[in-house]
Amino acid sequence: MQLAELKPGMSGVVTSVSGSGRISSRLMELGMVPGAIVDVLRKAPFGDPVQYRVRGALISMRAAEAACVTVSALAGVASATSLVAGSSLVAG
Amino acid sequence: MASPDSVSSGHPEVGGDPAAAGSAQPLRVALIGNPNTGKSTLFNALAGMRVRTGNYPGVTVEQKVGRTVWLGRSIELIDLPGTYSLAPRSPDEMVTVNVLTGCSGEVPPDVVICICNALALERNLFLATQVQEIGLPTILCLNMWDEVERAGVSIDVAGLSQELGLPVVTTSAHHRRGLDSLQSAVLNEVSRDSDMNRVRERETRSQALLPSAVWNEVESLSGWLAEHSAAEDVLAPFLVLRSLLDPEGSVEQLLMRRTSPEYQAQLQASRARLSRQGLKVPAVEAESRYAAASGIVSRVVRQSGKHPSRVTDRLDAVLTHRVFGFLICISVMLLIFSTINWFSQPLSGFIEDTIGAVADVVSGTMSPGPLRGLLTDGVIAGVGSVLVFLPQIALLFLFIALLEDCGYMARAAFMMDRLMATAGLSGRSFLPLMSSFACAVPGIMATRVIEDRRDRFVTILIAPLMSCSARLPVYVLMTGTFVPDRMIAGFLPLQALVLLLMTFLGMFVSVPVAFILRKTFFRGEPSTFLMELPDYRWPSISVVLHRVFASSWSFVRQAGTLIFATSVLIWAAGSIPSASDENYKLMIEIEQLEAAESPDEARIAELSDRLNVRNAEQLEQSLLGRAGHWVEPVVRPLGWDWRIGVGVVASFPAREVVVATFGTIFSLGTSVDENDEGLRGALRAARHPDGSPVFTVPVAISVMVFFAFCAQCVSTLVVIRRETNSWIWPIFSFVYMTGLAWLGAFVTYQVGSLL
Ligand SMILES: Nc1nc2c(ncn2[C@@H]2O[C@H](COP(=O)(O)OP(=O)(O)OP(=O)(O)O)[C@@H](O)[C@H]2O)c(=O)[nH]1
Numbered sequence: 001m002q003l004a005e006l007k008p009g010m011s012g013v014v015t016s017v018s019g020s021g022r023i024s025s026r027l028m029e030l031g032m033v034p035g036a037i038v039d040v041l042r043k044a045p046f047g048d049p050v051q052y053r054v055r056g057a058l059i060s061m062r063a064a065e066a067a068c069v070t071v072s073a074l075a076g077v078a079s080a081t082s083l084v085a086g087s088s089l090v091a092g
Numbered sequence: 093m094a095s096p097d098s099v100s101s102g103h104p105e106v107g108g109d110p111a112a113a114g115s116a117q118p119l120r121v122a123l124i125g126n127p128n129t130g131k132s133t134l135f136n137a138l139a140g141m142r143v144r145t146g147n148y149p150g151v152t153v154e155q156k157v158g159r160t161v162w163l164g165r166s167i168e169l170i171d172l173p174g175t176y177s178l179a180p181r182s183p184d185e186m187v188t189v190n191v192l193t194g195c196s197g198e199v200p201p202d203v204v205i206c207i208c209n210a211l212a213l214e215r216n217l218f219l220a221t222q223v224q225e226i227g228l229p230t231i232l233c234l235n236m237w238d239e240v241e242r243a244g245v246s247i248d249v250a251g252l253s254q255e256l257g258l259p260v261v262t263t264s265a266h267h268r269r270g271l272d273s274l275q276s277a278v279l280n281e282v283s284r285d286s287d288m289n290r291v292r293e294r295e296t297r298s299q300a301l302l303p304s305a306v307w308n309e310v311e312s313l314s315g316w317l318a319e320h321s322a323a324e325d326v327l328a329p330f331l332v333l334r335s336l337l338d339p340e341g342s343v344e345q346l347l348m349r350r351t352s353p354e355y356q357a358q359l360q361a362s363r364a365r366l367s368r369q370g371l372k373v374p375a376v377e378a379e380s381r382y383a384a385a386s387g388i389v390s391r392v393v394r395q396s397g398k399h400p401s402r403v404t405d406r407l408d409a410v411l412t413h414r415v416f417g418f419l420i421c422i423s424v425m426l427l428i429f430s431t432i433n434w435f436s437q438p439l440s441g442f443i444e445d446t447i448g449a450v451a452d453v454v455s456g457t458m459s460p461g462p463l464r465g466l467l468t469d470g471v472i473a474g475v476g477s478v479l480v481f482l483p484q485i486a487l488l489f490l491f492i493a494l495l496e497d498c499g500y501m502a503r504a505a506f507m508m509d510r511l512m513a514t515a516g517l518s519g520r521s522f523l524p525l526m527s528s529f530a531c532a533v534p535g536i537m538a539t540r541v542i543e544d545r546r547d548r549f550v551t552i553l554i555a556p557l558m559s560c561s562a563r564l565p566v567y568v569l570m571t572g573t574f575v576p577d578r579m580i581a582g583f584l585p586l587q588a589l590v591l592l593l594m595t596f597l598g599m600f601v602s603v604p605v606a607f608i609l610r611k612t613f614f615r616g617e618p619s620t621f622l623m624e625l626p627d628y629r630w631p632s633i634s635v636v637l638h639r640v641f642a643s644s645w646s647f648v649r650q651a652g653t654l655i656f657a658t659s660v661l662i663w664a665a666g667s668i669p670s671a672s673d674e675n676y677k678l679m680i681e682i683e684q685l686e687a688a689e690s691p692d693e694a695r696i697a698e699l700s701d702r703l704n705v706r707n708a709e710q711l712e713q714s715l716l717g718r719a720g721h722w723v724e725p726v727v728r729p730l731g732w733d734w735r736i737g738v739g740v741v742a743s744f745p746a747r748e749v750v751v752a753t754f755g756t757i758f759s760l761g762t763s764v765d766e767n768d769e770g771l772r773g774a775l776r777a778a779r780h781p782d783g784s785p786v787f788t789v790p791v792a793i794s795v796m797v798f799f800a801f802c803a804q805c806v807s808t809l810v811v812i813r814r815e816t817n818s819w820i821w822p823i824f825s826f827v828y829m830t831g832l833a834w835l836g837a838f839v840t841y842q843v844g845s846l847l
Pocket of ligand 1 (some may be wrong): 125126127128129130131132133134173174236237263264265266267270288390497498629630631632635
């Protein structure tokens, strides 16, 4: 499923980042590589962009950008990801 | 050197004889790092006071170079823009690669300091490992060490140094801690750099990270390049690697220019070979680096206790809440806007009064004549026209620095993004555009917070359409004089309604203008809003004050001189050919009468009237007045005569000048303001030679519409030149805005005359 389909409070594991343009490169630079865990935190007042957490950092993305990322949803809320330790490990 | 936070408050310029140090070739040290790692703070702490700022040629990137002395060695410290990676896709981003590799003709730095946020080590290692591949002596600086300690995180510094093969130093830049060990690490690295073993070791280390298949491709590409380029053009493996890993990036284009366009086919073949081995470009880079980074982090970082980002989470739950967060954001913005309006007006007023007082003192010591005019109305007034902007600039940058430093700015942009996206912009444009309602000059300077170049330029170009406070006098004069003072529908005051409409006219029009600019001059990938939201932290007073000072000073130095020069030139255009002796005789006589014990008021008034009439004649004959006549055919269709034309031309330095110019033209002197009943009466009574009134309601409204859109503000144009680092954009702004203004005034007048 696409990252944009996850609701606030849900988490997913990145399965792929598509496209070769600037946006996907930037996404990968920020740590959105396959295996990374992404938490969906909250939406902006007008519904877009959305705030995510990946590898301990808070990142905001518009729906158009999140569309490059496909994820598989994780059950439950996995927002106990640690900031420093490798967060591509499944959080407890 | 991998000691934990070394306590020292040492000033960078400790020891050393500056004279001896100055004679040697300075050691060039470059500072690179992710945004928000404390790079500016570290730079300021290391560089001391002797910092030169400028622009890299041809781009909008600011160049900051500091000169200092460390332990007797003279140092040139180069600040590079904050970045997440070395994969340049624009000339702005290419600057960093140019400086580090020396491929712009410069000499590469001797040492690179890569600064990291120690609490986001995994992400920061991405850039660090890229920097390592350049092959220069590199030092990893773990900043925010105080926060690491507070967060109960332990980082095995020696282990990290071992893993990376780099010296690692810990610092707390804003407490100036760890600077000494950083300095000695740099000097140490230089003294050991002649050691060939170390150089070779560095090379093998940095190559271990990416799959060897990638390096094999780099090697074969290098071979191809060597055959196809001039003999002396030896390309660093780093550049070849970047061209391979960044499809359609700036390095690929650079190498194609240097050799031949066929290089692209070579690159594509290389990428295809990698892809067949399951190594997709560009994904392979991020995957390898993050795999390595996670591994390193899991071995050297231990976490106990709770994490500081919990504080950020709790704050964000309120501050970016869909309802409360938005209300808070709006309130913060309104507070900033009104504070700037309230405080900067008395401050600017004070500056104006001071300038006026200085002019009076100078006047008092000289007798009326062209020289006195030049000094008081030209030079001193010119200085004033620069200084009046300072309170607004300083206040706005005070707020910007506070918001950025505590981490709220990114959140405000996050919340406003959808709103701005309707005009094709991003949330970062909100604050600059809002400030432009007070004045476009600080507003345009504030666009520095916009990272995306296209967004930034579009914002700069539409910012002057926001109704600034200098337009208000024009609107008040025209509305108060010509719009009937009555109620609409029984309760809406018509004049206030017109004022309100005029205030928002520019903003409404800016939306389609932004849209068109995006579709024409700034076409390309749509603007993005992919950005990091930094953790909240207390703003640091010194960082904030430094920013306020730096932006004010850069305005005075880089924009102020041009604004001053233009003010003097426009004054000269209004004063050449110079007034006849008759005018000066009148002035002398009036001043003598005024100085008398019991001034003869009636006589003074009579002489003043005569002087005002003569001044009006003088203005008509001046270059400016002739320009007014000259533009008359152009402004005729707007319903204007030459007098309005002169007013518009004379207001080029600033829109509100038109009021004083009307005062002169209609023989009332320059000391009238927009509420002056004499001026209002004179405007109503003004007649064309055929006896018809100069101003009608449609004419008055067309004047207002013109001022809503026109670029009659030299300071704005100069600041656009400064911020875009090019003359093209101020000229473009002037042309498009004047065109828009003319068209708007034309339609208004023609439609208005039909009704
Ligand atoms: N706790 C702590 N805060 C720091 C340290 N160094 C810098 N800061 C703070 O971190 C924030 C960001 O610092 P800057 O120097 O503006 O960071 P930068 O990397 O230049 O950021 P950009 O200007 O966005 O590139 C500021 O609020 C600093 O006061 C440090 O060692 N410890």
